[in-house]
Amino acid sequence: MADARRWLAVGLAATLLSGCGSSVGLSANHEMTGTVLDPPFAVADDALVDGSGAPYSLVADTDKKLTLVFFGYIHCPDICGIVMSTMASAMTRLTDGERADVDVTFVTTDPQRDTPELVGDYATNFDPDFIGLTGPIQTIIDVAKPLAIAVEQGDKLPSGGYDVAHGTQIVAINADDEGIAYWSEDVSSAQLAADLQHLLNE
Structure with a gap:
């Protein structure tokens, strides 16, 4: 009877270990929803301005395993809010340890209206840890360009801002x-979170 119990325990342990190995294999074989860049994009080191008015560079001031960058503007009627909500929801799907390895930055493309304080508040309304960035429009364009994000400032609006067109990639x-x-x-929060976990564990 003792032998039977011992072999049952061995079999259970083998099953559990097999399950662990299977889980690792699934992670290794994860199919990205996003596009992996090879070669990667360059990142400009121009200093933007964060919500407190301090300089913030996507090179000098990012030390996490991953930093997500999205360009948009506060008065954007639809897409910006949707993408920001997607990123916020994706972050809730990560473990605390994974969250600690990811920064999320929102760079305005409408600095005429989006002051440092406003853009900081806008970002943190989606998640207290999100970082809002602004700066001179030419600096924003220079930061966006090597990331293949088009930023175009159009006609001046009666409000004092500008009609803004911008790329919508994260x-x-x-x-x-x-x-x-x-x-x-159009990436979902579940897809984004799964991709982030895969990139963090590579």
Whole structure:
């Protein structure tokens, strides 16, 4: 009877170990929803301005494993809010340890209206840890360009701002200051979270 119990325990342990190995294999074989960049995008080191008015560079001030970057503007009627909500929801799907390895930055493309304080508040309304960034429009364009994000300032509006057109991709920058992946605006929070977990565990 003791032998039977011992072999049952051995079999159970083998099953559990097999399950663990299977889980690792699934992670290794994860199919990215986003696009992995090879070669990666360069990242400009121009200093933007964060919500407190302090300089913030996507090179000098990012030391997490991943930094997500999204360009938009506060008065954007639809896409910006949707993408920001997607990123916020994706972050809730990560473990505390994974969250600690990811920064999320929102860069305005409408600095005429989006002051440092306003853009900081806008970002943190989606998640208290999100970082809002602004700066001179030419600096924003210079930061966006190597990430393949088009930013175009159009006609001046009666409000004092400008009609703004901008790319809607989310770009991931790694700890080596390289743009390694991007997602389209229609990525789901579940897809984004799964991709982030895969990139963090590579």
